[in-house]
Amino acid sequence: MDNAAAPAFSTLxxxxxxxRGVDALGYTAMTPVQALSLPPILEGRDLIAQxxxxxxxxxxxxxxxxxxxDPGRVSTQALVLCPTRELAEQVGGQLRRLASGVPNVKLSVLCGGIPLAPQLASLAHAPHVVVGTPGRxxxxxxxxxxxxxxxRGFVLDEADRMLDMGFEDQIRDIARxxxxxxxxxxxxxxxxxxxxxxGKAMLRDPAEVSVQGAAHAPAIEQRIVDVDPARKAPLLAALLLEHRPESCVVFCNMRRDVDEVAGSLAHYGFDALALHGDMEQRDRSETLLRxxxxxxxxxxxxxxAARGLDIDDLAAVVNYDVPSDPDTYLHRIGRTGRAGREGLALTLCTPQELKRMEAIEDRLQRMLPRDRVQAAEGxxxxxxxxxxxxxxxDAGKGDKLRxxxxxxxxxxxxxxxVKAVGKIDVLPTRSYVAIARAQAPQALARLREGKVKGRRFRVAAL
Incomplete structure (x- = not known):
């Protein structure tokens, strides 16, 4: 469904x-999943959607x-379960913007990895909408x-990943x-x-919706790079130097490889960071923010770990390892080429991984072009x-900072x-501001010497 044929939200x-909330998010016409799922949802039907x-x-x-x-009724009327805190916060933010035109709607994001006491305090007056992780x-x-x-409404978002993470029993307990x-x-x-x-156990006569993944969109260029297992790290560096994506996610199958690959790229001079489940929650959040x-x-x-990643214009995805199944491949590369933008998906493939790659090509029903690259040296x-x-x-909302x-x-x-200042994020106890790289030393020195809102705070460059 292209934008020219996509129905407007005003037809609903x-x-x-x-x-007004739809306008606040900058939406004009419905995406395929919205056009297919919103009519049965608004009719009150249960729904299972791919x-x-x-x-x-x-x-x-x-x-x-x-x-x-019903904003006039003080009770929790909607619950959304997400696999990770990052995704829950992303969903909560979007729902707040959607509800911006509705007065007096209270929404709470309730997740593990942060202190329980503030969340208990927030529940003294029941929120209308709760977004959270199953454990919390x-x-x-x-x-x-x-x-x-x-x-009145119960949503399981990214249900496949919640099951992969072992949340099935918790989901069923919550459903009761x-x-x-x-x-x-x-x-x-x-x-x-x-x-x-x-779905069969929890839903009643659900409508079913399936939307083809972005892997089938011509906006994503998919290529396979044949590599020697012993040379993967320098070959990855060479690929990034060749294509020079403004932003890129490199996926590893094994958590233990994530730090090693990020360290290798940093050695070559890239501004690379690692993100995996063994990291402390604050470090994960800070990495995603950066x-x-x-x-x-x-x-x-x-x-x-990348489930909560909220980047609409990701330039490229690289599979450092061939994913173990086609579904994972489709989900990974679907993070690039969004909203009509062009995207790039590169997969490093060793001889031992050819069978996996063939299974992916069978799903795509086409052969992907093969490339070779010269490894980076020194x-x-x-x-x-x-x-x-x-x-x-080191100050945030608790210090009344805006x-x-x-x-x-x-x-x-x-x-x-003003052009040198990028995104500013003010959190409960800390704030983060992106500065154009060339001006960052000047900004750091001036903030350390001066004051913010009449007070001195500790400032560090990350």
Whole structure:
């Protein structure tokens, strides 16, 4: 479905308040998954949908949940389960923007990896919408802090990954706390037998929607690079030097390889960071933030850790290892070439991985072009650097700091132009600001010497 043929959101029976939220997100016409799933969702039907990352599924289930919401009733009326904290925060942010035109809607993101006390305090007055991870939701239910008896809409987002992470029993336990009559929506990038069994157990006569993944879109150039297993790291560096993507995610099959590959790329001069499940939650969040604000141009990640990655214009994906199954391949490369942009997907393939690659080509129903590349030697020249550098300020919302305060300090006493200042993220106890790389030393020195909102805070360059 191209944009010319895509129906407008105004053709749906949505109130003006929600259409204003659609406008706030910059949406004009519906994506295929939205056009197929929103009519049955708005009719109140249960739904099981196969849709790749970046297809617009959050707006699809979000509009359905918010459409059924009664802001005047103080109770939790919608629950969204996500596999990771990063994805939950991403979904929560999108739902808040969708609800921006509806007064008095309270939304809480409840995830593990952060202190429990503030979340307990936030539940003193029940939020209308809860987005969270299964473990923390069960913990709050066990303490009697969260009541789900008034839920009208229950969503499992990226259900396949939640099952991969071992959350099936927790999901089923949570489902027992939700009214049987509530609407249930299951979204998954893949449809293995375990997902079908879960859908059969939890959903009532669901409508089924399937949207082809971005792997079939001509906007993604897919290529296989034949490599010697002993030379993979220098060959990866050479590939990145050849294609010079502005932003790139490199996927490794094994968590233990992530740090090694990121370290190798850093040795060659790339601004590369690692992301995997063994990292502390704060470090994972900081890494994702730096990648999103363009302070890092290569992210080396495991599949699970990258689930919360929210980059709409990712230039390239590299499979450092051939994925173990075609579904994982489709999900990985679906992160590039979004919203009509061109994307690049490169897969390093050793002789031992040819069978896996053939299975992927069978799924695609075509042979992919093969390339060879000369390995990088020594420390190559002209390695592209990230456009920005991140400064961390040890103060945040708890200090009543706002993005405007940081921008004012940088463009005032620090003497930077507005164009040199990138994304500003203010979190509960810390703030992060991206600065054009050439101006970052000046900004760091001036912030350390000066004040933000009349106070001195510790500032560090990352």
């Amino acid at each position: 029976p949505l109130p003006d308040a929600l259409l 849709a790749p990352t970046g297809s617009g599924k959050t707006a699809a289930f979000g509009l359905g949940l918010l459409h059924r919401l 939701i069960l913990e709050l239910l066990g303490q009697g802090a969260l009541e789900l008896g008034g839920v 706390h939700v009214p049987r009559a509530c609407q249930r929506l299951l979204f998954s990038a893949t449809f293995p037998d375990a997902i079908r069994a879960l 990648f999103a604000n363009r302070s890092c141009n290569v992210l080396v990640a495991s599949d699970v 420390r190559p020249k002209g390695v592209p650097r990230a456009a920005m550098q991140t400064l961390r300020i 993005p405007g305060d940081i921008l004012g300090a940088l463009t005032g006493d620090a003497g930077l132009s």
